[in-house]
Amino acid sequence: MATVGAHLNEEALKRLDRQERFNLFGLTLPYLGLVSILIIIPIGWLFYMSFIGRDGTLSFENYTRMLDSKAYIRIFITTFKISFLTTLICALIGYPLTYFMSQLPKKWAGICMIGVLIPFWTSLLVRTYAWLVLLQKKGLLNNLLLDFQIIAEPIKFVHNTSGTLIGMAHIMLPFLILPLYANMRSIDKDCVRAAASLGATPSRAFWTVFFPLSIPGLLAGLLIVFVLCLGFYVTPAVLGGGRVIMAAMKISSNIELYFSWGAASALGVVLLVVTMAILFIASRLVSIDQISTRG
Amino acid sequence: MEPKNSFDFDGSCVNADIVEVLNVKGEKMKKVKQILSLALMGVLAFGASAYAEDSIRIVSWGGAYQKGQSIGIFQPAAKAMGITVKEDTYGGISDVKLMVKSGGDKFDMFSSGAGSCASGGAEGILEKLDYSIIDVSNHIPGTWSDYCAGADIFSVVAAWNTDTYGDNGPRSWADFYDVEKFPGTRAMRSKVDAQLETALLADGVPMSEVYNILSTEEGMDRALDKIRSIKDHIAVWWTSGAMHAQLMKDGEVDMTTGWNGRFDVAKRDGAKVAYDYKTGIMDWEGYGIPKGAKNKDLGMKYIAEMMKPEYMAEFVKHITYGPTNTKAYEGGLISDALARSLPSHPDNAKHQLLLSQDWYAKYRTIAAEKYTEMMTE
């Protein structure tokens, strides 16, 4: 018979359970440590550095400077504008493309996916310069258009906002397609069929059933693209021709200009805070838990 | 690090071979073997350190410029000293700061513009150069400083596309800013350096007055407003010498500010480009040593070697940046025709404004912020 207040093996089983949980925690501990070392500490350090002035003391000079010159606010507006437009272009191109791929038999979709991923294997710099070669004043595209007398004067494709957008959208497109594709593949084809059998025209079925179900993947893709765009450096520097100055470029030039991390860190902090604020507002507008139950 | 590692590797191989031989001789050799091994290790350690001292790591800007430096100066100077030199490229003085502040050890010396060197020196990230070792007695005055030993003189000029303008391109800054007389697209630098000066010169300010005027807020705004007035015609803001050379090669713009040597190289490669030294703003480039560089002492000697006229004379054959050592012009080291094409040739220099390092030390940050503001408008 078991002793009073305890059943057979009750204590031992509880101990086992505790042990297991402890072991699990022990296993995650290195990663928790890694995360704090790789994320929390650097960000904390970034904040700290942003309050260090040129003379090495605590100061707000790195922030007041941003208010003094209109360049900073313009650079932030450009950064968010370019990121937003790139994201929009990626969505407009990526969504139909991904939809098409998701409807193909798996084998063909796999081949298409390789096509999407191949640019990933080329360096960002190479892809960016390739656009320059294609789109510049005497580039391939302009020469072609001139030869066929479609245009009389070369079109300015690069060294401006449009060139930056073309290059960035090209580089960012796979980041939209990958999560969206995974999502679209997981949408039950019978749901769309059900809609059709219930009387929905193909376009009605798409907009009332398929599209809402693809929103989680779309949002995930948009978010990744938008956030990655905010930190872009090479592509706007090469294809923007100095007309598109984004935050990362200013961060770099501030290090050179002020010889202090603070001047650059403050920009990073503002970028981080504004990004977080935008994401927070976005998450309010699109309820997160609604997305997760949509699976 | 690489040569040292490979040496260690070789050493251990030798060591293993000897140990093998000794083993064959039998157990009683054990003691001898130990002693020999120790001695060998000592020799290797000595050898390794000697080797490290005999090698120097230098970084520069890459492209046609570094190619000229490498063939004309870096390699032959190292060969003459019996050392090896390892070259790499870098991104500017901020890389030096990053390395010094983080305690890194990537290079012993760097090639840099005088202005960047001066600001690096002021930040305390550079070693003071020892002019008792480096001989600058024959150098053009003003082309060396505490932290930078000048090696070549270059000129910021207005270059034009000869397909567009033929021989009658902008031969003055006034022309460069005159969009009616010279319609076409322009490019200027995305950094402020040597750009504001062009605006004032275009306005007819005499050379001697340029930096006085730029030292006032109105003067700086006057220069910026002048650039603003042609901003619609500035198609590109260039970020590197390679870029402005490419812009001219591709005919992407009709005229640009830029470094004379890059245009000469581009022209040699078939680009339709020309410039006039009457638009020149002279500046110089030299060598500096990061604070705490491992091979600081050898670096000093290496700089002293590189200052010799024969290297500078060889360098100009590759890119038209004039020597700082006046001896290079003597004894037929540089042909007369080549000499006349250099920015520092007296016939060319007399037209040109010498860039003021003092002004940049004082006003660079404010000018740079205002310049960026103007660009982003």
Place this chain on the structure above:
Amino acid sequence: MNSSSLNISIKDVTKTYGNFYALKNIDLEVTSGEFLTLLGPSGSGKTTLLMVLAGFTSPDYGSVKFGEEEVVLKPPHLRDIGMVFQNYALFPHMNVKQNVGYPQKLRGVNKIDMKKTVDEALATVKLDGLGHRGVSELSGGQRQRVALARAIVFKPKILLMDEPLSALDKKLREEMQIELRHLHDSLNMTTVYVTHDQKEALTMSDRIAVINDGSLMQLGRPNEIYNNPNNAFIADFIGESSLISVSVTNKKAYLGTSEILLNHSAQKDGKYLLVVRPEKLFLAKKTEKNTNLFTGVVTESIFQGESQLLVLKLEEEVYGNQSLQMRIANGFDLKGKIPIVGDELTIGLRKLDSFIVE
């Protein structure tokens, strides 16, 4: 013709994938208001046929008529059919009401009628009051009911169901079978039901169309299919059976050396299979009339709740090497004595229950 239902007439419908015939010259008439089941193993073509009816698969050739109207060229959304999918295919981003109201919304039904019809449909499937639940909050059975409500809310004249109960557990499935049948009887829409579960088909259908290898094997009422399967496949697929090799000479059938009395004699000489349903065998006296008698030894005796399953090895000298399965209902048949392994039994199969297939 009943106004709430339509007959379906399928003629010569053929569908190939490469060299593979998914459907081979199918002719099938589904009468108005009928509950017809397409029964077959997986890969038999039954689902393909349903998809042809729904319009999701186009046949290579053939005709499908709903009433008098040819629909084979019509896209699915114009066919006006209710359809219930195997995995429910509920819209996860809509709640129960929105799901059920979806077809009504497409039809531009006004708000008042919408509420009325949706509530009605939910009441029909006994889900009153659950309209505001999210789909993910429902149990499997409830989801199935929502799918059904959604398929009938607009009162289609034809209802198609693709193995709708396969994801439910046994007990719930059996309840739903009866409920679906009642629902059909009250709504009276022509129903085509696909299943691989022969018992489900027998339980629910007016008629069963057995499909295998893309061909229609037999069409008939459940008892016809069960009692008179017209080939070995059906005999084996539907219900339990022991298939015993027999030979026919001069219209007389022999099992080994023993003659077998048949309900319908075979016309041609040759090899046949005697279909023996386990429950039709009974413990017999040797004097039973109009009955085939076999003697054998019990090799397995398994208690299965409602019945006892016996496996008998028949006397080898007389019947050759043959075994029979036999089921004795757990009740009066046993009279307390359960045959055990090793017992020698005499069993009977009435002439009436004895039939052969090719």
